[in-house]
Amino acid sequence: MSTDEKANEIIVETQYIQIPSIKLECGELLSSIQIAFETFGKLNSDKSNVILICHALTGDAHVTGKHSPEDKKPGWWHQFVGEGKAIDTNKYFVICSNVLGGCSGSTGPASINPLTGEQYALSFPFITIKDMVRAQKELINDLGIEKILCCIGGSMGGMQSLEWAITFPQQCLSYMILASTPFQSPQNIALNEVGRRAIMNDPNWHNGDYVAHSTQPSDGLSIARMIAHITYLSDQTMHQKFGRRIKGKDKLTFELQNEFEVESYLNYQGRSFIQRFDANSYLYITRAVDYFDYSEGKLAQILASNGIDSKTKFLIASFNSDWRCPPYQSREIVKALQNNNLPVTYREIESSSGHDSFLLETQILSPMISNFLENLSN
Amino acid sequence: MSTDEKANEIIVETQYIQIPSIKLECGELLSSIQIAFETFGKLNSDKSNVILICHALTGDAHVTGKHSPEDKKPGWWHQFVGEGKAIDTNKYFVICSNVLGGCSGSTGPASINPLTGEQYALSFPFITIKDMVRAQKELINDLGIEKILCCIGGSMGGMQSLEWAITFPQQCLSYMILASTPFQSPQNIALNEVGRRAIMNDPNWHNGDYVAHSTQPSDGLSIARMIAHITYLSDQTMHQKFGRRIKGKDKLTFELQNEFEVESYLNYQGRSFIQRFDANSYLYITRAVDYFDYSEGKLAQILASNGIDSKTKFLIASFNSDWRCPPYQSREIVKALQNNNLPVTYREIESSSGHDSFLLETQILSPMISNFLENLSN
Numbered sequence: 001m002s003t004d005e006k007a008n009e010i011i012v013e014t015q016y017i018q019i020p021s022i023k024l025e026c027g028e029l030l031s032s033i034q035i036a037f038e039t040f041g042k043l044n045s046d047k048s049n050v051i052l053i054c055h056a057l058t059g060d061a062h063v064t065g066k067h068s069p070e071d072k073k074p075g076w077w078h079q080f081v082g083e084g085k086a087i088d089t090n091k092y093f094v095i096c097s098n099v100l101g102g103c104s105g106s107t108g109p110a111s112i113n114p115l116t117g118e119q120y121a122l123s124f125p126f127i128t129i130k131d132m133v134r135a136q137k138e139l140i141n142d143l144g145i146e147k148i149l150c151c152i153g154g155s156m157g158g159m160q161s162l163e164w165a166i167t168f169p170q171q172c173l174s175y176m177i178l179a180s181t182p183f184q185s186p187q188n189i190a191l192n193e194v195g196r197r198a199i200m201n202d203p204n205w206h207n208g209d210y211v212a213h214s215t216q217p218s219d220g221l222s223i224a225r226m227i228a229h230i231t232y233l234s235d236q237t238m239h240q241k242f243g244r245r246i247k248g249k250d251k252l253t254f255e256l257q258n259e260f261e262v263e264s265y266l267n268y269q270g271r272s273f274i275q276r277f278d279a280n281s282y283l284y285i286t287r288a289v290d291y292f293d294y295s296e297g298k299l300a301q302i303l304a305s306n307g308i309d310s311k312t313k314f315l316i317a318s319f320n321s322d323w324r325c326p327p328y329q330s331r332e333i334v335k336a337l338q339n340n341n342l343p344v345t346y347r348e349i350e351s352s353s354g355h356d357s358f359l360l361e362t363q364i365l366s367p368m369i370s371n372f373l374e375n376l377s378n
Numbered sequence: 379m380s381t382d383e384k385a386n387e388i389i390v391e392t393q394y395i396q397i398p399s400i401k402l403e404c405g406e407l408l409s410s411i412q413i414a415f416e417t418f419g420k421l422n423s424d425k426s427n428v429i430l431i432c433h434a435l436t437g438d439a440h441v442t443g444k445h446s447p448e449d450k451k452p453g454w455w456h457q458f459v460g461e462g463k464a465i466d467t468n469k470y471f472v473i474c475s476n477v478l479g480g481c482s483g484s485t486g487p488a489s490i491n492p493l494t495g496e497q498y499a500l501s502f503p504f505i506t507i508k509d510m511v512r513a514q515k516e517l518i519n520d521l522g523i524e525k526i527l528c529c530i531g532g533s534m535g536g537m538q539s540l541e542w543a544i545t546f547p548q549q550c551l552s553y554m555i556l557a558s559t560p561f562q563s564p565q566n567i568a569l570n571e572v573g574r575r576a577i578m579n580d581p582n583w584h585n586g587d588y589v590a591h592s593t594q595p596s597d598g599l600s601i602a603r604m605i606a607h608i609t610y611l612s613d614q615t616m617h618q619k620f621g622r623r624i625k626g627k628d629k630l631t632f633e634l635q636n637e638f639e640v641e642s643y644l645n646y647q648g649r650s651f652i653q654r655f656d657a658n659s660y661l662y663i664t665r666a667v668d669y670f671d672y673s674e675g676k677l678a679q680i681l682a683s684n685g686i687d688s689k690t691k692f693l694i695a696s697f698n699s700d701w702r703c704p705p706y707q708s709r710e711i712v713k714a715l716q717n718n719n720l721p722v723t724y725r726e727i728e729s730s731s732g733h734d735s736f737l738l739e740t741q742i743l744s745p746m747i748s749n750f751l752e753n754l755s756n
Contacts, residue, residue, distance in 0.1 A: 026632045122634075126632035183622065184622070185613060185616070185617065186616040186617060186619075186620045186622060186638070186640040187608065187611075187612075187613045187616045189622070189638050189640050189641065190604075190608050190616065190640050190641070191608060193604075193635075193638075193641045193644055193645075194601060194605050194608065194644070196634060196635070197600075197601060197604065197635075197645070197648075198576060198601050200634070200635075201580075201597040201598075201601065202579075203581055219579040220579075222575075223572060223575055223576050223579065223601065226568075226571075226572045226575065227572050227605060230565065230569060230572065233565075234565075235563060235564075235565045235701070235704065238563070238564040238565045238568065239563065239564060241564075242564045244562070244564060244567070244671055244673060252669065254404045254504035256500075256574060256661055256665060257571075257574070257575075259668070260564070260567050260571075260668070262564040262567050262568050262571070263567065263568070263571045266568050266571055266572070267571075267575070270575075283634055287634060290637070290638070291630065293622055295622060323613070323701065326613065
């Protein structure tokens with residue numbers, strides 16, 4: 001049986017913890033918080049084999065395996081997590097939780113506010129990457145875990161991983177930060193803004209109260225996803241995957257829609273996204289990402305004084321075709337770490353897969369990840 | 379008086395020609411066509427000083443000068459066109475026309491169909507870059523011009539310039555093609571598709587009949603413009619222009635909108651665009667661009683057999699930070715020209731201004747343009 005088939009055989013159940021409250025960075029107190037999480041592998045006797053995986057913008061706790069044998073697809077990083085894989089669940093106890101503000105089991109704008117009995121919608125307080133990490137910290141405490149062997153994340157997951165090093169510098173022995181950045185760039189704020197605007201302009205958004213109106217801003221959310229999806233790919237990938245191929249016919253028929261394969265693909269991405277994601281959650285999480293800011297030397301400055309162990313190891317990887325988080329942004333993290341004499345390995349990887357490389361480049365990333373993890377015990 | 383002040387002093391009037399009909403590439407016959415155009419400088423006695431400028435996606439015939447002294451802004455390429463400028467109106471007779479399908483005086487979806495007395499809207503036939511050039515050819519004929527000294531365009535204007543070399547290979551002595559491409563890439567089709575989808579999802583679009591409903595799809599058109607506008611700039615420009623600066627306050631106040639300067643700027647761009655552009659026209663013109671396709675050796679093949687004079691000169695320029703039409707696309711034009719032994723000068727210009735470089739890099743482009751034009755007579 002191939003390792004991929006094995007991963008598909010893992011049956012996992014989503015678990016939940018309740019957190020009484022968290023004082024958020026925006027100043028508000030959020031009470032009665034639920035965090036959804038999944039675990040894979042077994043915690044060893046000295047609790048030294050814990051790997052925390054942080055998901056990206058629209059991810060969830062379901063990092064690998066299936067919830068039932070009938071599930072069509074395994075979790076979002078199944079190529080990397082499972083028995084005999086780069087993050088080997090025979091060795092490691094892997095935890096992944098849905099972020100605070102999310103819509104896959106953790107408390108977010110789609111949750112019921114216990115004080116009112118109604119959905120939070122826009123009454124949900126603003127959250128930040130630090131708040132997401134604070135919620136993860138509560139989970140780690142709840143599981144009785146003192147040290148995390150490695151905290152791993154790509155894209156927004158990488159922001160969370162970096163935030164762990166900043167906020168809880170003594171908790172993790174190492175970090176792996178892929179296709180990420182120490183700050184949200186103005187171009188990315190701009191791209192998020194257009195997506196948010198598409199959602200908020202949708203007449204079915206109803207100022208966030210779409211559930212009360214028995215509808216949802218599907219068109220707007222779909223547009224937001226389509227914009228974002230383009231930025232996760234690369235020009236080269238689009239040439240390879242679609243080129244200028246016409247959809248299902250042998251010549252142009254002059255239509256405003258669906259002439260080209262790339263258009264059908266993009267529309268399909270938009271349509272499937274609205275089945276699985278809450279529009280308000282999208283607004284809040286993109287905003288959390290926009291607020292992420294350790295630019296202009298802030299990162300180096302914090303790491304100089306937050307008590308991080310000088311032996312804490314970092315693996316930073318960027319991808320040359322990633323224009324959402326281009327390599328220069330990863331290099332800023334590397335520079336800040338080096339300025340603080342922290343051990344850092346940096347890999348700038350040639351790949352045509354754009355920002356999504358951290359999800360797709362299994363062959364390049366697998367040995368890099370497993371070597372890094374193995375060397376931690378040395 | 380500076381040359382810029384002089385350009386601002388030019389007062390120009392938009393002129394119009396009527397074309398009985400054009401058989402369009404989609405197969406339909408479009409009748410009673412109007413083309414808006416402006417001219418600058420004087421046609422010399424042997425009619426040898428004609429420069430045709432083709433505008434980009436949302437441009438118009440008003441390339442320089444003002445329509446009245448009260449106008450706040452001069453035309454869209456005023457930095458380059460005027461007395462003593464790179465395209466010196468003391469020497470050259472400059473023509474610029476609004477494209478077929480446009481909404482600034484030329485016949486497009488917003489025009490009245492003389493057969494029905496109602497706006498064309500979606501009954502307007504599909505147009506292509508070749509159709510735009512055919513309309514320009516009618517204008518040139520109407521003005522009694524036999525040879526064009528140089529046909530110049532940036533972005534979609536560059537597509538038109540290239541199309542002139544393909545469709546009317548004996549008409550122009552030279553071509554200048556800036557920040558352009560021999561084919562619309564799948565990434566650009568995808569970006570256009572999202573913009574179109576935003577317009578067509580807007581409930582005020584009314585299947586194109588918004589004028590009949592006394593409204594317009596402002597939200598959708600504004601989203602389309604915002605997406606496109608991001609792609610005209612570069613990551614670096616956005617860092618320089620806006621960084622992560624907060625708008626009009628000294629710290630974050632946690633809002634879904636207008637926290638950052640880049641957001642306000644982008645929203646302003648969206649709002650101003652809807653004042654000057656017709657949504658259906660945007661659909662049709664972006665579609666024309668999507669259909670542009672001289673990829674995979676087609677260009678070289680056509681130029682080998684279309685009777686273009688072997689002395690026809692080309693200047694091709696691309697910009698390293700342009701991710702809408704990256705340099706490799708311009709190099710494909712260059713390769714096709716070189717394969718046909720046509721004299722071509724290629725400049726790959728370092729600029730942080732992205733796709734908009736052809737509008738902004740006055741200091742770099744002005745000498746390049748004026749030298750190229752001067753050398754034509756040698």
